[in-house]
Amino acid sequence: MYVKICGLSEPAHVAAAVEAGADAIGFVMTRSPRRVTPERAAELASAVPGHVLTVGVFRGEDPETVRAAALTSGVRAIQLHGRHPHADFLALRDLGPTLVRAVDSEADLRCGAYDEDLLLVDAPHAGSGQPWDWAAVRGRPSGRWLLAGGLSPDNVAEAIAAADPWGVDVSSGVETAPGVKDPALIEAFLKAVRSAG
Numbered sequence: 436m437y438v439k440i441c442g443l444s445e446p447a448h449v450a451a452a453v454e455a456g457a458d459a460i461g462f463v464m465t466r467s468p469r470r471v472t473p474e475r476a477a478e479l480a481s482a483v484p485g486h487v488l489t490v491g492v493f494r495g496e497d498p499e500t501v502r503a504a505a506l507t508s509g510v511r512a513i514q515l516h517g518r519h520p521h522a523d524f525l526a527l528r529d530l531g532p533t534l535v536r537a538v539d540s541e542a543d544l545r546c547g548a549y550d551e552d553l554l555l556v557d558a559p560h561a562g563s564g565q566p567w568d569w570a571a572v573r574g575r576p577s578g579r580w581l582l583a584g585g586l587s588p589d590n591v592a593e594a595i596a597a598a599d600p601w602g603v604d605v606s607s608g609v610e611t612a613p614g615v616k617d618p619a620l621i622e623a624f625l626k627a628v629r630s631a632g
């Protein structure tokens with residue numbers, strides 16, 4: 436099970452996620468309590484070992500803005516929320532990153548339909564920490580897809596059993612307040628995922 440920890444803004448929390456065994460780490464570079472500048476994301480990403488994917492998270496920005504932030508930060512993946520058109524993914528393809536299309540359950544759930552590499556199926560309001568009906572998408576997404584939205588150490592096993600995803604993504608569920616990550620919760624989340632199989 437692939438695990439992404441999203442919305443990191445402190446070196447100690449990046450280190451905790453790497454130490455706990457995260458496969459990917461997200462830096463939010465759009466409007467959010469977790470927002471970091473591309474320069475801050477570059478500092479944080481520089482401490483991440485090569486086997487962990489660094490992901491820049493965006494929502495609604497035009498491809499040129501995303502491109503500039505991705506180049507400054509050096510992230511190896513770009514995650515686009517907000518129903519970006521197919522053309523936006525194609526416009527970023529030449530940068531060579533892993534492209535992640537983040538959608539709610541009403542969207543086209545075929546991974547690759549927009550030439551993306553990974554699909555993230557999230558709650559209607561990204562980063563809200565609100566659980567939703569994970570079972571409703573069971574069997575619907577195709578290809579490599581991550582389940583997100585309201586996951587926590589306490590419910591991630593239930594969510595995995597309900598939706599049968601390829602991977603999971605969490606932000607609020609490993610925080611003590613919006614934007615404030617907790618290393619103990621990050622470790623507990625990874626342990627809960629590994630125990631769930």
Ligand SMILES: O=C(O)c1ccccc1NCC(=O)[C@H](O)[C@H](O)COP(=O)(O)O
Binds near residue numbers: 494
């Ligand atoms: O986290 C945010 O604040 C955010 C803001 C705008 C676009 C995307 C955002 N987060 C993207 C993520 O990948 C989150 O991990 C995902 O939405 C799950 O969030 P949560 O329900 O808080 O675990």
